[in-house]
Amino acid sequence: xxVLVVNAGSSSLKLRLLDGQDRAEQSADLPxxxxxxxxxxLATVLHDWPEPDVxxxxxxxxxxxxxxxxxxxxxxxxxxxxxxxxxxxHQPKSLAALDAVAAQLPDVPAVAxxxxxxxxxxxxxxATYAVPREWRQRYGxxxxxxxxxxxxxxxxxxxxxxxxxPSGLRIVSCHLGAGASLAAVLDGRSVDTTMGxxxxxxxxxxxxxxxxxxxxxxxxxxxxxLSPHEVATALEQRxxxxxxxxxxxxxxxxxxxxxxxxxxxxxxxxxxxxxxAGIAAMCAxxxxxxxxxxxxxxxxxxxxxxxxxxxxxxxxxVAIDTERNNTAQDDADITAQGAEPRTVVVTAREDxxxxxxxxxxxxxx
Numbered sequence: 412x413x414v415l416v417v418n419a420g421s422s423s424l425k426l427r428l429l430d431g432q433d434r435a436e437q438s439a440d441l442p443x444x445x446x447x448x449x450x451x452x453l454a455t456v457l458h459d460w461p462e463p464d465v466x467x468x469x470x471x472x473x474x475x476x477x478x479x480x481x482x483x484x485x486x487x488x489x490x491x492x493x494x495x496x497x498x499x500x501h502q503p504k505s506l507a508a509l510d511a512v513a514a515q516l517p518d519v520p521a522v523a524x525x526x527x528x529x530x531x532x533x534x535x536x537x538a539t540y541a542v543p544r545e546w547r548q549r550y551g552x553x554x555x556x557x558x559x560x561x562x563x564x565x566x567x568x569x570x571x572x573x574x575x576x577p578s579g580l581r582i583v584s585c586h587l588g589a590g591a592s593l594a595a596v597l598d599g600r601s602v603d604t605t606m607g608x609x610x611x612x613x614x615x616x617x618x619x620x621x622x623x624x625x626x627x628x629x630x631x632x633x634x635x636x637l638s639p640h641e642v643a644t645a646l647e648q649r650x651x652x653x654x655x656x657x658x659x660x661x662x663x664x665x666x667x668x669x670x671x672x673x674x675x676x677x678x679x680x681x682x683x684x685x686x687x688a689g690i691a692a693m694c695a696x697x698x699x700x701x702x703x704x705x706x707x708x709x710x711x712x713x714x715x716x717x718x719x720x721x722x723x724x725x726x727x728x729v730a731i732d733t734e735r736n737n738t739a740q741d742d743a744d745i746t747a748q749g750a751e752p753r754t755v756v757v758t759a760r761e762d763x764x765x766x767x768x769x770x771x772x773x774x775x776x
Contacts, residue, residue: 412431412464412465412769412770413428413429413430413436413462413463413465414463414464414765414766414770415427415428415457415460415465415516415519416429416466416467416761416762416766417466417467417469417509418762419443419448419469419504419505419507419508420443420504421500421501422442423441424440424442425439426440426456428460428463429762429763429766436460439456441453443507443508447507448507448511450514453511453512453515457515462519463516463519464519464773465519465521465522465769465770466520466522466769467521467524467766467769468505468508468509468512468521468765469505469526470502470523470526471501471526471557472498472526472527472555473527473528473531474497474555475531475551476490476494477525477527477528478528479531479768480522480523480528480769480771480772482520482772482773482776483509483513483520483522483523488509491506491523492506497551497555500647509523520773522765522769522772524764524765524768525559526557526558526559526560527555527556527557527559528559529559529560529594530559530594532600532602533554533601533602533603533604537554537603537604537696539553540553540554540607554604554607554612556592556601556607557590557592557606558586558590558594558604558606559594560761560765561584561706561759561761562584562586562592562594562596562604563601563764564761564764565582565584565586565704565706565757565759566582566584566594566596566599567764568704568760569582569584569702569755570582572702572742572744573701573755575701577598577599578599580597580599580701581595581597581697581698581699581702582596582597582700582702582703582704583596583690583693583694583702583704584596584704584706585690585703585705585707585710585720586706587614587686587705587707587708587713588707588708588709589616590610590617590619591613591614591615591621591686591709592604592606592613593614593686593689593693595693595696595697596697597698603696604693605689605693611646611647613689614682615651615652615681615685616659617651617652617661618648618651619647619651620647620651621651621685623646628642628646652678655681656675661709661716662712665713679715679716679719682716683720684723687723687724690703694727700727700728700752701752702753702754702755703721703729703752703754703755704755704757705717705754705755706757706758706759708759710759711739711758714739717731717754717756718733718736721754730746730749730750731745731746731750731754732746732747732748739756741756742755742756742757742758
């Protein structure tokens with residue numbers, strides 16, 4: 412079954428056409444900036460490509476309504492739009508891509524896969540905020556978690572790399588990119604994660620602060636007369652590595668740190684402190700650690716981040732081989748000889764996760 416995978420990001424629309432063996436037949440990244448998606452260019456691309464059997468869309472938020480992939484019809488499309496308040500920066504872009512592709516391929520079935528769905532299995536203790544009951548009931552306030560498609564694929568690939576069944580396997584998956592989150596995976600199911608009601612909670616990221624004291628937000632609104640929008644914009648777009656080092660690109664931060672730049676060195680220290688603490692917390696949620704996995708742009712390509720994080724986790728028995736870590740490419744086992752928990756690097760392949768979900772769902776229809 413040939414699958415067209417559609418991934419609408421903040422600045423681009425990624426299209427991947429996969430054949431029945433998950434080989435990439437075609438690939439394109441179309442710009443989708445402030446002016447919106449270039450539908451004429453999309454039409455040209457899809458006209459030149461073979462027609463898929465199904466389209467798989469990455470949708471950021473499924474709320475509590477969609478906890479697994481779903482075939483898209485008018486009712487589903489309407490419900491997805493209603494969830495835009497939960498992801499105002501991402502959901503509209505996904506829906507615009509959905510509509511644009513549907514206009515070009517009206518007779519091809521489409522499936523929505525959700526970044527939140529993998530975390531629908533969080534136990535109540537991990538998903539519940541200690542806030543007034545009426546807020547939780549009226550607004551659906553809970554910890555949703557994100558990057559679920561990446562974490563789901565990573566966990567599945569980890570089991571293959573270490574030659575074990577997902578049953579009983581305790582994995583901590585580290586998706587480290589411009590956005591970053593961790594997941595504790597037990598028996599192939601997410602039992603904890605660092606992102607929450609929004610993708611702002613958790614780790615330090617490229618431009619996002621990660622977790623901050625909510626009292627700080629209230630203090631800024633009161634003492635600096637900042638509006639909620641101003642605070643949100645600062646925490647989402649002008650914080651994280653960007654606030655600490657002047658850039659959100661970890662490669663540039665590391666280069667500056669090597670030159671002795673104090674701000675860059677502090678940025679990495681803060682990043683690693685939050686990362687190592689988060690990994691340890693995920694181990695507690697999973698009941699231990701069998702596999703530590705690094706994925707995403709930073710997780711795959713920064714040997715320094717991997718090394719420094721693992722050094723902080725020696726008390727868990729985690730250790731990596733220096734040469735393997737420095738030369739890791741694609742999917743790689745970088746575990747030091749004799750270390751019990753395995754440490755691996757996994758190439759992020761959300762497209763494979765989406766394609767697999769689309770095929771399995773249509774096979775059951």
